[in-house]
Amino acid sequence: MEAHGHAYNQKSESFDSTTHSPLDFFSSVLNLTCVCFNSSPNFVYLQNLMAFDLDVIKAVYDRMPARVEKARKLLGKPLTLTEKILYNHLWSGDDLSEKFDRGGSYVDFAPDRVAMQDATAQMALLQFMQAGRPKVAVPSTVHCDHLIMAKTGADEDLEFANEESKEVYEFLASVSDKYGLGFWKPGAGIIHQVVLENYAFPGGMMIGTDSHTVNAGGLGMVAIGVGGADACDVMAGLPWELKFPKLIGVKLTGKLSGWTAPKDVILKVAGVLTAKGGTGAIVEYFGEGAYAMSCTGKGTICNMGAEIGATTSNFPYDESMDRYLRATERSEIADLANQVKEHLCSDPEVYANPEKYYDEVIEINLSELEPHLNGPFTPDLATPISKMKEMAAANDWPLKIEVGLIGSCTNSSYEDISRAASIAQQAADNNLRPKSEYTITPGSELVRYTIEKDGYLDVFDKIGAKVFANACGPCIGMWARVGAEKKERNTIVHSFNRNFAKRADGNPNTMAFVGSPELVTAMAIAGDLGFNPLTDTLTNENGEQVKLEAPSGHELPPNGFHVEDAGYEAPKEDGTNVQVKVSPDSKRLQILEPFAAWNGENLKGLKLLIKAQGKCTTDHISMAGPWLKFRGHLDNISNNMLIGAINAFSGKADTVLNQMTGEYDSVPKVQRMYKAAGEYSMVVGEENYGEGSSREHAAMEPRHLGVRAVLVKSFARIHETNLKKQGMLGLTFADKSDYDKIQEHDTFDILGLTDFTPGKALSIVLNHKDGSSETIMANHTFNEQQIEWFKAGAALNIIRANAAG
Numbered sequence: 001m002e003a004h005g006h007a008y009n010q011k012s013e014s015f016d017s018t019t020h021s022p023l024d025f026f027s028s029v030l031n032l033t034c035v036c037f038n039s040s041p042n043f044v045y046l047q048n049l050m051a052f053d054l055d056v057i058k059a060v061y062d063r064m065p066a067r068v069e070k071a072r073k074l075l076g077k078p079l080t081l082t083e084k085i086l087y088n089h090l091w092s093g094d095d096l097s098e099k100f101d102r103g104g105s106y107v108d109f110a111p112d113r114v115a116m117q118d119a120t121a122q123m124a125l126l127q128f129m130q131a132g133r134p135k136v137a138v139p140s141t142v143h144c145d146h147l148i149m150a151k152t153g154a155d156e157d158l159e160f161a162n163e164e165s166k167e168v169y170e171f172l173a174s175v176s177d178k179y180g181l182g183f184w185k186p187g188a189g190i191i192h193q194v195v196l197e198n199y200a201f202p203g204g205m206m207i208g209t210d211s212h213t214v215n216a217g218g219l220g221m222v223a224i225g226v227g228g229a230d231a232c233d234v235m236a237g238l239p240w241e242l243k244f245p246k247l248i249g250v251k252l253t254g255k256l257s258g259w260t261a262p263k264d265v266i267l268k269v270a271g272v273l274t275a276k277g278g279t280g281a282i283v284e285y286f287g288e289g290a291y292a293m294s295c296t297g298k299g300t301i302c303n304m305g306a307e308i309g310a311t312t313s314n315f316p317y318d319e320s321m322d323r324y325l326r327a328t329e330r331s332e333i334a335d336l337a338n339q340v341k342e343h344l345c346s347d348p349e350v351y352a353n354p355e356k357y358y359d360e361v362i363e364i365n366l367s368e369l370e371p372h373l374n375g376p377f378t379p380d381l382a383t384p385i386s387k388m389k390e391m392a393a394a395n396d397w398p399l400k401i402e403v404g405l406i407g408s409c410t411n412s413s414y415e416d417i418s419r420a421a422s423i424a425q426q427a428a429d430n431n432l433r434p435k436s437e438y439t440i441t442p443g444s445e446l447v448r449y450t451i452e453k454d455g456y457l458d459v460f461d462k463i464g465a466k467v468f469a470n471a472c473g474p475c476i477g478m479w480a481r482v483g484a485e486k487k488e489r490n491t492i493v494h495s496f497n498r499n500f501a502k503r504a505d506g507n508p509n510t511m512a513f514v515g516s517p518e519l520v521t522a523m524a525i526a527g528d529l530g531f532n533p534l535t536d537t538l539t540n541e542n543g544e545q546v547k548l549e550a551p552s553g554h555e556l557p558p559n560g561f562h563v564e565d566a567g568y569e570a571p572k573e574d575g576t577n578v579q580v581k582v583s584p585d586s587k588r589l590q591i592l593e594p595f596a597a598w599n600g601e602n603l604k605g606l607k608l609l610i611k612a613q614g615k616c617t618t619d620h621i622s623m624a625g626p627w628l629k630f631r632g633h634l635d636n637i638s639n640n641m642l643i644g645a646i647n648a649f650s651g652k653a654d655t656v657l658n659q660m661t662g663e664y665d666s667v668p669k670v671q672r673m674y675k676a677a678g679e680y681s682m683v684v685g686e687e688n689y690g691e692g693s694s695r696e697h698a699a700m701e702p703r704h705l706g707v708r709a710v711l712v713k714s715f716a717r718i719h720e721t722n723l724k725k726q727g728m729l730g731l732t733f734a735d736k737s738d739y740d741k742i743q744e745h746d747t748f749d750i751l752g753l754t755d756f757t758p759g760k761a762l763s764i765v766l767n768h769k770d771g772s773s774e775t776i777m778a779n780h781t782f783n784e785q786q787i788e789w790f791k792a793g794a795a796l797n798i799i800r801a802n803a804a805g
Contacts, residue, residue: 053139056112057201057333061340064088064203068343070096078347080247080357081316082282085222089205091239100244102359103280106783108239113139113199113206114231117191117472118165118172119146119624120209120695122632124228125175126592127796128235129580132803134179137237141182141199142172143191146628150441150473151480158187158469167588168632171580178575179235188567189444189470192216192409195223196299197328197446202317202337202344207234211306211694211718212409212497217314218299219321220337220344222282224312225718227696229725229795236799241785245311246281248273249358252289254367258550259385259534261419261516262297263411263495265364266304267372271382272362276688278310279717281359285315286351289366294555295324296413303410304497307379309691309716316345320555327556328446371519371534375499376491376511378615385519389530397511397529398491403437404524405504406517407468408475411495412443414450414561418553420517421456426548427525428462431540435527441468441475449563463525474504477625481505493523498692500619502644506626518551589632594800595703595727597793603708603729603750609671609681610656611742613648616685617692618719620644622701624693631697634704641701642667642683649744657744668705675706682750684742685712690719699723703794709750711764711778713739724786727794734761734777741776745769750778756790758783 064084071087072079074096079087087096091108100107114136116124121142128136147168148161162169169186176183184194191208192215199206202220207213209231216223224242234240250269256262269283283305290298298315305313315321317337325334337344350357370384376397383391392399406412406420417440427434440460442448448470451457457467473479475496484505491511492504499512515523522533525548531538537545572578582589612620623640630637643654643666650664657663658670660677674681683702689712690698699722702710709729713736723730729750733739749765756762761777768774782790789795 053113053199054332056139057204057336060088060112060204061336063094064340064343067094067096070094075099078349078357080346080350081220081284081314081344082222082245082247084343085203085205086244088203089222102244103246105244106241106785107244108241109205111138111205111207111234111240113141113204114234115141115143115191115195115199115206115208115213116228116231117146117210118142118144118168119628119631120228121172122168122589123634123696123700124209124231125172126632127228127232128179129175130592130594130796131232131236131799133236135575136180136235138234139182140180140235141184142176143184143188143194144169144172144186145190145471146476146478148186148469148471148473149478149480150439150468150471154467154469161186161469165588165629167586171582171589171632173569174578174580176569177572178578178580180571180575182571183569185567185569187445187470189442189446190409190412190472192299192303193412193443193447196296197444201333202321203340207231207240209694211692212303214305214310214312215299215303215409217302217305217312218295218297219324220314220317222312222314225306225694227694227699227718227722227725229696230721232796233799238799242311243280243781246359247357248278248281248283248310249354249361250283250285251354251361251363252285252287252366253363254289254365255292256289256366256369259371259519260366260369261371261518262293262300263516264369264372265366266301266307267374267382267514268364268369269362270304270308270374270380271372273308273380275307275378275380275691276309276714276716278305278308279688281310283308283310283313284346284358285313286346286354289364290315291318291320293320294415295320296415299413300411300416304379307497309688311717317341323556327561371516373493373513373515373519375513377499377501379497379499379514385532385534389532392529398489399529400491401436401493401523401527401529402490403439403492404434404520405439405441405474405492405494405496406520407441407443408472408494408496409443410475410497411517412441412447414447414557415553415555416495416517417442417447417451417456419551420521421459422552423518423521423525423548424463424465425459428459430546431542432525432538432546433541434463434525436524438463438465438521438524439468439474440465441473442470445470445565445567446561446563450557450561453562454557454559476628477503477506477623478628479505484510491529493520493529495520500615500617500692502623503619522548587633587636588629590634590636592634594797595793597797598727598753598791600754602753603680606680606682606708606748606750607659607674608742608744608746608748609674609683609707610642610645610667611648611744612642612645612683612685612689613651614646614686615691616645616689618690618695618698619692621690621698622695634700637697638701638704639668641671641705659745659747671705671707680706680708682709682711682748683707684739685710686739687713688716689714690722691716694718694722696722696725699726699728703728720781724782724789725795727790727792729780729790731762731764731778731780734779738776741766741774743768756782756787758787
C-alpha cells in the first residue's frame with residue numbers, strides 16, 4: 001500500500017526534506033516513533049497526520065475510565081455515549097462535582113482541536129490576531145475548500161481560484177505559519193472529509209467553524225459547528241461554553257440493502273424531526289443497524305444532522321471505525337480506542353431501555369426504509385421515491401431533471417463514489433446516456449487519486465460526467481452554472497446537504513432535491529424526477545428496455561488508499577518572525593476594529609430595519625456564492641446583509657422602508673444611512689432564525705452596520721451564540737403572537753438593560769407611527785458571562801483586555 005502522505009514542500013525553514021527524513025524531524029519535535037510504509041521521496045510528512053495529535057489522543061483515553069466512573073457515580077445512573085465524552089472534556093478536569101441540567105446548564109468544555117474552512121477562517125483568524133496570543137493552544141487546521149468556483153473542470157477551476165484568491169490564501173498560510181496551525185492548500189479537499197480522514201477519533205471533542213463539522217460524529221466524536229469567535233476562544237486557550245444538550249436516541253434496526261443508503265436514514269430523520277426538531281440536542285444512533293453500516297456512511301448521517309438543528313450527532317465505536325482508522329493509516333489510534341472501547345459507547349442499560357435515558361427516542365427499521373428525495377427549498381421535506389412522481393404532480397414541480405450532482409462533504413467517500421460508479425457502469429454497458437448533465441465533486445485528494453487509480457473516473461467519463469475540484473463548489477453556491485441568471489423554473493437533484501432557495505446556483509426558482517449519490521446517478525440517467533429505479537425501466541439508444549440493478553460498491557478501497565500529494569503544509573516551528581500583511585487597500589481583507597462597549601443605558605429609539613417573514617437562514621442574512629470572496633473584509637461583505645430576507649410588509653426581498661426618507665431601498669443601504677446618522681436599529685424575525693451555516697458574518701454584519709438587537713420567535717443555536725459573542729442582543733418574543741404587533745414605521749425602546757440579569761425578561765416598547773405605543777416582553781438566554789460580553793461590546797474585547805493586562 002502506498003503511503004498516506006503528501007508532497008508539498010514543508011514551510012519550516014528548519015527542516016530540509018532532502019537531508020533529513022520527516023520521521024527524524026517529527027521524532028525530535030514530538031518524540032514519536034512511526035513505522036514507514038514507503039520510503040519514497042513523495043512521503044514527505046508522516047505515516048499519518050494524526051500522529052501530531054497522538055499525545056492529545058492518549059491523554060483523552062488515559063483519563064476516560066476514571067472520569068466516566070466519576071460521572072456515573074455523580075449522576076447515579078448508566079451513561080450515554082454523549083455524556084461520557086462531555087464529562088471527559090469538562091474544563092474543570094477531574095473536578096466532577098456538578099450535575100448538569102440537560103437543556104439548561106451552561107457548561108465550559110475543553111475541546112481537543114479546532115478546524116476552520118477558508119471562508120470562515122478569515123474572520124476567525126482576524127479575531128485571533130487581536131487576542132494577544134503567540135500560538136494556538138490546541139491543534140488547529142485551516143482548509144481551503146470554499147473559494148473554488150465550479151465552472152469548467154477541476155484543473156482549470158483550481159488554477160483560476162489560486163489566482164483570484166491568491167491574497168486570501170497567502171494570508172491564511174502566513175497566519176497559520178505564525179500561530180502554529182496546519183494548512184491544507186486549495187485542492188486538498190473539503191474540510192469535513194479531510195478531518196474524517198486525518199483528525200477525527202472516537203471519543204474526542206472538536207469544534208469547527210462550519211455547521212457540518214458534525215460529520216466527524218461518524219468516527220464517534222462529539223464534533224460541533226461554531227462561529228469564529230468560539231474558535232478564537234479555544235485557540236486562545238480559553239474554555240468553550242455550551243448549553244448542556246438534550247439527548248435524542250435513534251435506534252436503527254434491520255440492515256440497509258438494495259437502493260437504500262445511509263443518506264436515506266438522515267433524510268427520513270429530517271422528515272420526522274423537521275429542520276428545528278434537533279435544536280439544543282445531540283442525536284445518538286445505536287442498534288444493530290448502526291453496527292452494520294460503514295464509518296463513512298455514519299459520517300453522512302451525522303453531517304446532515306445540521307439540517308435538523310442538532311448540536312451534533314454521533315455513533316458508538318465499532319469495527320467499521322476500526323477498519324476506517326486502519327485504512328487511513330491510523331492503526332495506533334485504533335489500538336488505543338480498542339483499549340477503552342467499553343467507554344466509547346453507551347452503557348448496556350441505556351441500549352436496553354433507551355426511553356429511560358434519552359429525552360426522545362426514534363426507531364427506524366432499515367430493512368423497511370425506502371430511498372428518499374428531500375425538497376425542494378428545505379432539507380426536511382421528505383418524500384419516499386415511490387411517492388415522488390405523485391408529489392411532483394401535486395405540487396407542479398418540473399419533472400425534467402436538468403443536472404444531477406454527486407459528492408460534497410456529505411457524500412464523497414470511496415464507498416459513495418464506488419456505488420455511484422456501479423450505476424454509471426450499468427448505463428455505459430447498456431447504451432444508456434444520461435438525460436441530465438452529471439457532475440462529480442470528490443471530497444479529498446486522497447479519495448480523488450484513489451478512485452482515479454481504481455478506474456472509477458474512467459467509468460464516469462464513459463457517461464460524460466464532469467469532475468469538479470476537490471472543494472465545496474455547487475454545494476455552497478460556488479457554481480458558475482450557465483443560464484442560472486435567467487431564473488427559470490427547473491429541477492436538479494444532488495447528494496449535498498442543503499437545498500435552500502438560491503443555495504446552489506443563485507436561482508431562486510431552481511428546485512433542488514437531496515438524495516444518495518447512487519439514487520442521484522440513476523435520476524440523472526433517467527432525467528425524470530418521477531423515475532423510480534426500484535420499479536421502472538429506461539429505454540436505451542437501441543430502443544431496448546433496461547432496468548438498473550441495485551448499486552454495489554466497496555466500503556474501503558480493496559487495494560488501499562493512494563495519494564501522491566494530499567495537500568498539507570505544516571507550520572513553522574517558530575513563527576515569531578513571520579509577517580502577516582494585510583493591505584489597507586485590499587478589497588478582500590480588512591483588519592478588524594473593536595466594537596464599541598455598551599454605554600450603560602437602555603436602548604431607545606431603535607428603528608425597525610426589517611420584519612423578516614418565514615424562513616430566514618444565514619444564507620438569507622449573509623449570502624454565500626460570489627459573496628464568499630469578501631469573507632475577510634467585514635465592511636465589503638456587509639453589503640449583502642439581509643438581502644435575501646423577505647420583508648413581511650411587501651413580500652419582497654431586499655427592499656425596506658427608510659424611516660428617515662420615507663422611501664424604499666435595499667437593506668444594507670438603508671442601514672448604512674442609519675449608521676451615518678448615528679441611529680441604531682432592530683431586526684425582527686420568525687422561527688428558527690439563523691438556521692443553516694455557522695457563518696458568523698450573519699451576526700457581525702448587522703453589528704458592524706449598527707443593528708443592536710434581533711427579536712424573533714426562536715433562534716437556531718449557532719446563530720444565537722454568534723449574536724451574543726458580537727455584543728448583540730438576541731431576544732425572543734415571550735408571546736409569539738406579538739410578532740403580529742410589529743408595524744412598518746415602528747421604533748423600539750428596550751428597557752431593563754440597566755438591570756440585565758439571567759432569566760429576567762426585558763421590556764420592549766413599540767412606538768407606532770400614530771403616536772400610540774404598547775409594551776411587549778422579550779425573553780433571553782444570556783448567562784452572567786454572556787451579559788459581560790454585551791457590556792464589553794463583544795466577547796473578543798474581554799479576551800483582548802485580559803491578554804493586555
